[in-house]
Amino acid sequence: MATRKQLTLVTVAALAVIAMPATLSWTISNAYAGKALTAADTDADGTLDKAEVDNAAAATFDKLDTDKDGQLDKAEVGNRLGKAAFAAADPDHDNQLSKEEYIAAADKYFAAADTDHDGTVDTKELRNKAGRALNRLIN
Secondary structure (H helix, E strand, C coil): CCCHHHHHHHHHHHHHHHHHHHHHHHHHHHHHHHHHHHHHCCCCCCCEEHHHHHHHHHHHHHHHCCCCCCEEEHHHHHHHCCHHHHHHHCCCCCCEEEHHHHHHHHHHHHHHHCCCCCCEECHHHHCCHHHHHHHHHHC
């Protein structure tokens, strides 16, 4: 029969294994948010403001517009926007996003990610759902 000490060790080990994916996920999410912030934070203040988001979204749009027609179709957007989010970002329903529409979508996620309403998004806010969506549009 197992001793109390052995059962305790097995329990502690099992709990550590269960907690590890959550810790690893947080670490990866934190690293990704930090990388995204650094890439777009042109004034190096540790936050993104609307102008920085707009500039990053415009640059990402230009990179994604592989056929250089000034529009992004669903294939060019890829997995950056889901089907419903793409439709919401396409108010004229032409199944393409202009640069203005793409930037407007980034601005929508920026506003939603800015949970403290200070006009900027920091690393913590980039880890929330809207912040992760914003990350996909600006990187």
